[in-house]
Every structure is written in C-alpha cells, then in structure tokens.
Amino acid sequence: MITTAGTVSTIEPSTAGELAAALRRASDARQSIVISGAGTKMDWGRRPQRIDAVLSTRRLNRVLAHQHGDLTATVEGGATLAEVNQTLAQHGQCLPLDPPFADRATIGGILATNDSGPLRHRFGAPRDLVIGVQLATVDGALAKAGGQVVKNVAGYDLSKLVCGSFGSLAAIVSATFKLTPLPSASKTITVDIPDIETLGRVVREMMSSQLEPIAFDLNVTAAAQPFRAAVMLRFASLPDVVDAQITQTLSLPVMSGCKTSVADGDAERHLWDQHARRLWDLPGAIVRASWLPAEITSVTADLEGCATGTNPISTQLIARAGVGAGLIRVDSDTRTQAAAIEQLRGSKTFGHVVVVRGSDELKSLVDVWGPLGDRERLFVSLKRALDPNGVLNAGRGPL
Numbered sequence: 001m002i003t004t005a006g007t008v009s010t011i012e013p014s015t016a017g018e019l020a021a022a023l024r025r026a027s028d029a030r031q032s033i034v035i036s037g038a039g040t041k042m043d044w045g046r047r048p049q050r051i052d053a054v055l056s057t058r059r060l061n062r063v064l065a066h067q068h069g070d071l072t073a074t075v076e077g078g079a080t081l082a083e084v085n086q087t088l089a090q091h092g093q094c095l096p097l098d099p100p101f102a103d104r105a106t107i108g109g110i111l112a113t114n115d116s117g118p119l120r121h122r123f124g125a126p127r128d129l130v131i132g133v134q135l136a137t138v139d140g141a142l143a144k145a146g147g148q149v150v151k152n153v154a155g156y157d158l159s160k161l162v163c164g165s166f167g168s169l170a171a172i173v174s175a176t177f178k179l180t181p182l183p184s185a186s187k188t189i190t191v192d193i194p195d196i197e198t199l200g201r202v203v204r205e206m207m208s209s210q211l212e213p214i215a216f217d218l219n220v221t222a223a224a225q226p227f228r229a230a231v232m233l234r235f236a237s238l239p240d241v242v243d244a245q246i247t248q249t250l251s252l253p254v255m256s257g258c259k260t261s262v263a264d265g266d267a268e269r270h271l272w273d274q275h276a277r278r279l280w281d282l283p284g285a286i287v288r289a290s291w292l293p294a295e296i297t298s299v300t301a302d303l304e305g306c307a308t309g310t311n312p313i314s315t316q317l318i319a320r321a322g323v324g325a326g327l328i329r330v331d332s333d334t335r336t337q338a339a340a341i342e343q344l345r346g347s348k349t350f351g352h353v354v355v356v357r358g359s360d361e362l363k364s365l366v367d368v369w370g371p372l373g374d375r376e377r378l379f380v381s382l383k384r385a386l387d388p389n390g391v392l393n394a395g396r397g398p399l
Contacts, residue, residue: 009053014060016134016142016173022055023171024140027387032394035167037078037106041113045166045396046368047360055171057108063087064174071179072131077108077172093179096123096214098272100280108172114164117276118215118234121322123180127163132176135162135169138387146176161382166397169386183236187246188215188268192259193229200297201254202231203321207293209252211235211245218296218326219278220317222303229300231321232275234268279318284331286357287341289350293324298349303328306340313340327356338365345370369398 013019026033031052036042038058057078065074068091075084075095082103085094098117099110109115111133116125123129132146135158145158162169193199199220206216215234235245250260263271279286291299296319303315313336319326330340337358345353355368372379379399383390 008051010056011053012056012059016060016136019055019057019060019171019173020136020140020142023136023138023391026053026055027138027389027391030389031391033391034394034396035108035112035171035392037109038080038101038104040101040105041109041115044113044356045393045398047363048394048396051394057106057171060173061106065176066091066093068093068179071181072176073179074132074174074176075107076174077106077111079107081105081107081110088179089182092182094182095129095177096180097126097129098276100276102276107175111163111172111175112165112167116320118217118232118272118320120320120325121216122212122214125163127160129177130159130163130175131178133159133162134173134175136171136173138170138389138391142173143170165399166393168383168393168397168399170392183214183238183242185239185242185264186234186236186268187242187262187264188232188234188271189246189249190261190263190271191231191233191255193227193231194258195227196229196297196300198254198257199229199231199300202258203296204294205252205254206231206233206249207322209248211249213245215272216320216322217275218317218319218321219275220300220303220319222300222306222315222317232271234272275318279316279327279329280357282316282329282331284314284329285337285341285355285359285362287328287330287344287353288325288356289328289344289353290325291350293322295324295349296321302344302347302349306330306343311336313337315340334359334361335365337362341366372398 011022013022032050033053033055034051035055060076060078062076063073063084073088081097088094096119097110098119099105099115111126114126134144136142162172213233214236217232220229233249235242306313306315311332313332316329317326330337344350353370383399
C-alpha cells in the first residue's frame with residue numbers, strides 16, 4: 001500500500017517480498033528512502049537530505065515463531081516490543097529490552113538504533129540478544145543470517161552489522177532473539193546520594209559485591225545546589241532470593257549514610273516508568289555517551305564543569321552504572337548546548353558522545369555522530385557495498 005502526504009510517499013508493504021521489491025524500485029529510480037516503524041526515533045540522527053518516500057514496516061508485525069522450550073522467538077520488524085512481550089508472556093517469557101518509548105518502539109527500530117534501557121545491566125543491548133536476522137537489500141534480495149537457536153554459526157553475522165546502522169544498510173524484515181523467563185518477584189531499592197564521593201563509593205561497592213541486580217541505574221543532576229543523585233537497584237528472581245539480595249544490599253557499609261526506600265508491585269512499575277520518561281519530558285538536547293564504570297565521579301565532575309561558562313546550563317545524567325553508558329540532557333541556549341557537547345567530546349573521561357535529540361540549529365553547529373576516526377573508511381566501504389546508490393536513510397545515519 002502506498003499513500004502520499006505532500007511530496008513524500010509512504011510505502012506500507014505487508015510481506016517481505018513486497019518490502020524487498022519496494023527497495024529495488026527505489027534504488028533503480030534513485031529515490032531517497034527512510035525506513036520507519038512507529039516513528040519514535042524519526043528525529044534522531046543528522047538532519048535529513050532529500051526524502052522521496054518513507055518505507056513503513058508496521059504491517060509486518062507478527063511473532064513468526066516462539067520456540068518457548070529453547071527460549072527463542074522470531075519476530076517481524078514492524079511489531080512493537082509491547083506487542084511481542086504480550087505474546088511471549090503467555091508462556092512466561094519476555095524479550096528483556098526496555099529502551100525509551102518501549103510501549104511504542106518497534107523491533108526493527110530498536111535493532112537499527114541498538115537502543116536499550118536499564119535492563120542492559122543484566123541482559124545486554126539488542127546486539128547481545130539477537131541471534132538471527134532477515135534483511136531486505138536495495139537490490140531486491142532477501143538475505144538471512146544466523147538461526148533460530150542460541151548456538152549457531154550460520155553465515156556472516158549480519159545481525160550485529162545492522163545493529164546501530166540506523167537503517168543505512170538494509171531493511172530489517174525479521175529477527176530472532178534470545179528470551180528470558182519472567183521473574184516471579186521483583187523489588188527496587190532507591191538510594192539517595194548526598195555527594196559525589198558517596199556516589200563513587202556506592203558504584204564501586206556494588207560492582208565489587210556478589211549482588212546481582214537486573215538493573216543498576218543512576219539519576220544525577222549536575223550543578224545543582226545541593227547536589228542531587230539517586231541510585232536505583234532492581235532485583236528480580238524467586239521471592240526468597242529477591243528478599244535476600246535486598247537485605248544484603250541494605251547492609252552494605254556505604255548504605256549507612258544514605259536514605260533508602262524499597263518498592264515493589266505497582267509502585268515499582270510506576271518508579272521505572274517515571275525513570276524512563278525523566279529526560280524525555282524535559283527540554284534540552286540529549287546525548288548518548290559511554291565511559292569506564294569506575295570513573296563515575298569523573299563523569300559527574302565533567303558534567304558540572306560544563307556549567308561553569310557565562311550562560312546558565314543544566315545537565316542531567318540517566319545512566320547504566322555498571323555498564324558505563326547513558327543519556328545526558330543539556331539544557332541551555334543552542335550555542336551553549338553545542339559548546340557543552342564539544343567539551344564532553346574533548347574530555348578524556350568519555351569514549352563516545354552522540355547527539356540523540358537536538359534542534360536543527362544544534363545539528364548545524366555540531367555533527368550528530370562526532371568524529372569517526374579510523375572507522376570512517378570501513379563505514380564508507382560497507383555503505384558502498386550494500387547501498388551503492390545511496391538511497392537509504394537520507395544521510396541521517398552514521399554511514
């Protein structure tokens with residue numbers, strides 16, 4: 001099905017073959033195509049160049065196979081994560097991903113952006129859970145890689161290649177994932193942190209302990225007076241195991257000087273829902289960054305350093321403490337935002353800083369993806385091999 005809004009057409013194939021054929025026609029006609037699922041990340045990436053058509057995957061939204069005995073499932077790219085987990089829950093299983101906008105985000109979009117949330121601490125990012133993929137390429141071919149079992153060596157690892165490619169190489173038709181059983185109990189400890197030094201001690205003590213939270217997140221508001229930070233630790237397993245882990249956590253020496261609270265049931269769900277929306281409901285640019293987990297005090301110090309300029313600036317960090325990755329909100333005028341982002345990129349603390357949300361003006365001042373370094377030649381070669389006419393993603397992605 002094809003609809004037209006203004007000069008941009010929307011193509012909505014209902015089968016893998018239709019999707020591949022649409023890509024072939026677009027490539028032959030040198031049309032610029034953007035692939036979309038639910039559209040939750042359409043404003044991510046560089047400012048788009050010419051867009052002739054949007055290729056929607058929303059009619060490809062089925063769970064194709066659920067091998068519940070093997071804890072795997074194959075899902076079409078246009079299915080939302082929420083829809084998929086409703087189906088998997090019938091057998092007491094789930095796909096343990098919780099990226100921003102998880103109620104609407106599609107499987108293809110989550111894979112294409114390699115987007116993740118607090119559960120990354122235990123289960124990893126999408127590229128760690130995907131074990132097979134079917135892609136539609138611009139020459140009209142359907143290519144498969146991987147398989148439907150966890151241990152396989154079938155073909156090139158195209159699954160990992162398309163994770164984080166932002167739809168610049170091929171369209172994700174379907175993907176196979178490792179699953180996990182739904183836990184029978186879950187509780188979350190929130191620890192209010194009084195200062196930067198205590199934050200560093202809590203992170204280090206948790207990382208060196210035998211405790212096993214499925215989520216270990218931070219919420220830090222830098223340059224605030226007084227300093228504001230919280231650590232959120234979620235434990236999920238059998239009820240007795242959860243209670244034992246909660247007791248052990250609260251008995252850690254570093255917790256003695258901190259205010260703590262424990263939530264479960266509806267209160268816990270509300271807590272994590274609020275946490276997921278915290279940055280997105282507020283104004284300002286949002287960047288995704290990485291660092292060494294043990295350097296969280298340096299991360300916080302660098303964020304506070306961004307606020308020492310002449311213009312007022314607010315920074316807030318939502319992060320996976322044990323992974324060393326997260327989102328930073330930078331709120332100020334556009335030029336101050338740009339200066340703060342360049343300052344973060346120039347810091348020795350951060351490994352990579354990518355603009356996730358930002359105005360067109362901001363994207364004209366700083367490159368969304370930052371310097372590619374030695375990867376640039378590889379990215380150019382991949383793009384030339386899989387999309388020789390450059391029709392995919394209108395220059396929005398990293399390649």
